[in-house]
Amino acid sequence: MENDEAVVIRSVDFSETSLIVTLFTRRFGKLEAIAKGGRRLKNPFESALDILTQINVTFIQKKNDTLDILTESQLIRRFRVGQSNLHGLYAAYYIAELVNLFTERNSPNPRLYDLLTEKLSVFAKTESVNYHLAQFELQLLHENGTQPVLDRCAECGKKFEIDDPRQLIHFKQSAGGIICGKCAEISRDLKQQYTLIKTETLNVLNFFEKEIIDQTKKLTNESIIETLKLLNNFINYQLGSQPKTQKFIKQFK
Ligand SMILES: [Zn+2]
Numbered sequence: 410m411e412n413d414e415a416v417v418i419r420s421v422d423f424s425e426t427s428l429i430v431t432l433f434t435r436r437f438g439k440l441e442a443i444a445k446g447g448r449r450l451k452n453p454f455e456s457a458l459d460i461l462t463q464i465n466v467t468f469i470q471k472k473n474d475t476l477d478i479l480t481e482s483q484l485i486r487r488f489r490v491g492q493s494n495l496h497g498l499y500a501a502y503y504i505a506e507l508v509n510l511f512t513e514r515n516s517p518n519p520r521l522y523d524l525l526t527e528k529l530s531v532f533a534k535t536e537s538v539n540y541h542l543a544q545f546e547l548q549l550l551h552e553n554g555t556q557p558v559l560d561r562c563a564e565c566g567k568k569f570e571i572d573d574p575r576q577l578i579h580f581k582q583s584a585g586g587i588i589c590g591k592c593a594e595i596s597r598d599l600k601q602q603y604t605l606i607k608t609e610t611l612n613v614l615n616f617f618e619k620e621i622i623d624q625t626k627k628l629t630n631e632s633i634i635e636t637l638k639l640l641n642n643f644i645n646y647q648l649g650s651q652p653k654t655q656k657f658i659k660q661f662k
Contacts, residue, residue: 558586
């Protein structure tokens with residue numbers, strides 16, 4: 410029997426009385442577990458198995474395709490947002506879905522757990538949701554080892570320098586990042602796709618990479634939205650599909 414703290418990232422009814430929950434635990438990574446009796450009024454889980462809830466959990470971990478078994482849970486905190494903060498609510502659902510899509514069972518990542526819980530608290534109260542969402546996505550890509558290449562050409566490796574801030578930059582998803590003008594020409598001839606991004610978008614990405622927090626105010630809302638768009642597409646490309654909850658966050662500008 411193991412014990413850990415966790416966030417409920419998915420919860421589905423399994424039977425009249427039971428639930429199947431996907432938990433992201435701090436020390437054990439993702440669990441897919443059955444909570445027998447979880448739908449009963451009186452249950453050993455303190456009715457704390459709603460999505461986005463943070464809990465302390467006791468479980469029996471199983472290998473392979475067998476579901477883990479939850480035996481007990483205690484509520485740490487529920488995720489609550491104000492009625493006017495739909496954006497924060499959708500963003501929270503979205504990052505929970507991303508964590509589920511980007512992680513495997515039995516592969517712990519305490520840093521990602523801490524990032525998830527930190528952003529959930531931020532989304533519960535902040536107004537700068539897009540900013541934190543873009544930051545989360547980039548850090549998630551880092552944890553996954555598939556972050557975009559931003560400091561050199563992702564194709565030929567040439568060091569990247571921007572001479573003119575008005576210059577547009579080529580970003581090629583299949584190469585994994587920005588590419589130089591020469592490589593863009595070759596891509597064009599080969600009919601391989603790339604997009605054009607503003608230097609400001611690259612600045613935002615670099616800013617997130619270096620984590621200089623006190624410069625936040627210099628980032629415009631527009632540049633953050635552009636960055637988020639780029640990261641969303643990059644994530645969709647890597648997953649091979651669009652996460653279900655992504656369409657909800659796209660409504661907010
Ligand atoms: Zn190149």
